[in-house]
Amino acid sequence: MVIIGSLCAAVVCPLQAYIFEKLIDAFTLAGQALVSTGTSWSLMFFIQAICVGIAYFMQGRASLLVVVAVSTYYRKEDLEHLLDKRIAFFDAEGNSAGTLTSRLSDGLHRVEVLIGTVRR
Secondary structure, eight states: OHHHHHHHHHTHHHHHHHHHHHHHHHTTSOTHHHHHHHHHHHHHHHHHHHHHHHHHHHHHHHHHHHHHHHHHHHHHHHHHHHHTSOHHHHHSTTOOHHHHHHHHHHHHHHHHHHHTSSOO
16 A cells, blocks of 8 residues: 555646646637636646645555554564563662663664654
């Protein structure tokens, strides 16, 4: 879905240039031909805007699903690695419950920054 949305969004500039060129050509006409041709190409701009909105929605939605899947996987993996530690690890200096929770949260934040969903 991400690739399809990206491809559809990438087609926007060339398609817009083509439609704009045809709309400029319509100004060489006169009378009713100018009105009908201009109206039809203006309608093409509207249809293009709807298609672009759908493409960007698809791309954003699919990207969000990928980010959620990746961050969920790494969050689960971090927690499992933390829970696999020996009891002596939790008794050591600097490994209090608050510190470990902060480390888990910071690790997830770094993954989200790496993916690009959160800015520093």
